[in-house]
Amino acid sequence: QVQLQESGPGLVKPSQTLSLTCTVSGGSISSGSYYWSWIRQPAGKGLEWIGRIYTSGSTNYNPSLKSRVTISVDTSKNQFSLKLSSVTAADTAVYYCARDVVINWYFDLWGRGTLVTVSS
Amino acid sequence: QSVLTQPPSASGTPGQRVTISCSGSSSNIGSNTVNWYQQLPGTAPKLLIYSNNQRPSGVPDRFSGSKSGTSASLAISGLQSEDEADYYCAAWDDSLNGLFGGGTKLTVL
Numbered sequence: 334q335v336q337l338q339e340s341g342p343g344l345v346k347p348s349q350t351l352s353l354t355c356t357v358s359g360g361s362i363s364s365g366s367y368y369w370s371w372i373r374q375p376a377g378k379g380l381e382w383i384g385r386i387y388t389s390g391s392t393n394y395n396p397s398l399k400s401r402v403t404i405s406v407d408t409s410k411n412q413f414s415l416k417l418s419s420v421t422a423a424d425t426a427v428y429y430c431a432r433d434v435v436i437n438w439y440f441d442l443w444g445r446g447t448l449v450t451v452s453s
Numbered sequence: 454q455s456v457l458t459q460p461p462s463a464s465g466t467p468g469q470r471v472t473i474s475c476s477g478s479s480s481n482i483g484s485n486t487v488n489w490y491q492q493l494p495g496t497a498p499k500l501l502i503y504s505n506n507q508r509p510s511g512v513p514d515r516f517s518g519s520k521s522g523t524s525a526s527l528a529i530s531g532l533q534s535e536d537e538a539d540y541y542c543a544a545w546d547d548s549l550n551g552l553f554g555g556g557t558k559l560t561v562l
Contacts (some may be wrong), residue, residue, distance in 0.1 A: 443498060
């Protein structure tokens, strides 16, 4: 079955750019029925949607993060990626990638999550 | 503070019925469908209810969702110890933003 796996550095210095990749296995990322999203969760806090991408390259971002976020897709590698620039300690969180059903916006499949700590 | 408002905590005894509310506005819950996620300790969230009241395959029918106007509810009947988790509502907003509620921690007494 389709699985998602996040990967990337677990430690990022303040002011630098956080970069994560989500690899989709067991199915094609180019399926027309899905967006591909990033969601994060600071320790002990709630979920925050970061943004999403369609395989055409079309994106939507959370307005509160839009100026710092870039989500891209590489269909040849069956991957999509997140870049978050100018990070601070407030960006420390578990980052999840998720499959986002186009109709009615819900996440039917999640990665296990990866902890990213912003610290010098 | 989340745009979608949930009570921070809820509790019940085994076998009881518990409801968790989620309040929004006309631009999110009022005009889009509501989804619910269950997050067990130390794990990724799992889709529990989608499109207001639909259960994915494998979710017990003890879990049900409803929506009225700008509010939604998740009901859990026949409460079990394994239901102890955090529950999040979510809805798309017409401003092209995805919203989660702040989450409700359910304790089974």
